Amino acid sequence: MKRVLGIDPGLLHTGWAIIDVNGSEIKYVASGVILPPTKINLADRLAFIFNNVSELCDTFHPDECSIEVIFVNKNGKTTLLLGHARAAAITAVAVQNIPVFEYEPNKVKKALTSMGHADKEQIYKMLSILLPNAHPKTADESDAIAIALTHANTSKLMM
Amino acid sequence: MKRVLGIDPGLLHTGWAIIDVNGSEIKYVASGVILPPTKINLADRLAFIFNNVSELCDTFHPDECSIEVIFVNKNGKTTLLLGHARAAAITAVAVQNIPVFEYEPNKVKKALTSMGHADKEQIYKMLSILLPNAHPKTADESDAIAIALTHANTSKLMM
Numbered sequence: 001m002k003r004v005l006g007i008d009p010g011l012l013h014t015g016w017a018i019i020d021v022n023g024s025e026i027k028y029v030a031s032g033v034i035l036p037p038t039k040i041n042l043a044d045r046l047a048f049i050f051n052n053v054s055e056l057c058d059t060f061h062p063d064e065c066s067i068e069v070i071f072v073n074k075n076g077k078t079t080l081l082l083g084h085a086r087a088a089a090i091t092a093v094a095v096q097n098i099p100v101f102e103y104e105p106n107k108v109k110k111a112l113t114s115m116g117h118a119d120k121e122q123i124y125k126m127l128s129i130l131l132p133n134a135h136p137k138t139a140d141e142s143d144a145i146a147i148a149l150t151h152a153n154t155s156k157l158m159m
Numbered sequence: 160m161k162r163v164l165g166i167d168p169g170l171l172h173t174g175w176a177i178i179d180v181n182g183s184e185i186k187y188v189a190s191g192v193i194l195p196p197t198k199i200n201l202a203d204r205l206a207f208i209f210n211n212v213s214e215l216c217d218t219f220h221p222d223e224c225s226i227e228v229i230f231v232n233k234n235g236k237t238t239l240l241l242g243h244a245r246a247a248a249i250t251a252v253a254v255q256n257i258p259v260f261e262y263e264p265n266k267v268k269k270a271l272t273s274m275g276h277a278d279k280e281q282i283y284k285m286l287s288i289l290l291p292n293a294h295p296k297t298a299d300e301s302d303a304i305a306i307a308l309t310h311a312n313t314s315k316l317m318m
Contacts, residue, residue, distance in 0.1 A: 076231030087246035
């Protein structure tokens, strides 16, 4: 059995999900959203994300972590800030010697729907079929579950 | 007296410097470069930077930290990776509740040479005048000293 932590990072909301993978069986364990206080500066926001991801690792002891690759788009400043949040989350996992796997967004779509250009609704529908016990309340949580499942599928954790 | 940690972040080399500021007196304490092993992945690289900056904080107990603001330039991918290294360093400082101050590159130039567009040589010359005991061996180290001095000048630590 392998336990996977999926992370959908963001400076405002960082979605997270824990799933257990055992052969072809996948079990939803938990998911949620890290919400830093709104009126704090960048450094304190990164520390908040780091501390919360560290706590998740201490609580759930994931074996591996899965996170999306990000690209610089037209709004470079926003992507750069997102990169900071992503780095704080990755660092929290990596300092605990938990391997981090990175997947491009179209890999996530393809792993879950067999379509590289599936829309969010198609992905969420597939999540509800694969993990009927998961009831994500936000898109951040759903995205974190999707990236965890992508790792389970892609890395052949499921056999 | 305030002790300032200046950081010049990078995925390959992260320069750091410690200076003590007491009224109008500035004292060079130490400086160096964090060099992650070359053949490690992004996550391990971020953990390496985080752990080394944490150690610096444990060793030197800085009161405040100073770091440059970065902007997305033509090479967005490189800036995004630099942002990850920068975030790992900032996070290490912020989790120890050490305030982090950010300065734009032209503020650094202006604080040290009174010119917003000074070149590196002019800045390094000014460093050698202000801190004759510092003998930085690399540009990363010099840049870290410069950003620490900028904070000392700009934040009126020097009175």
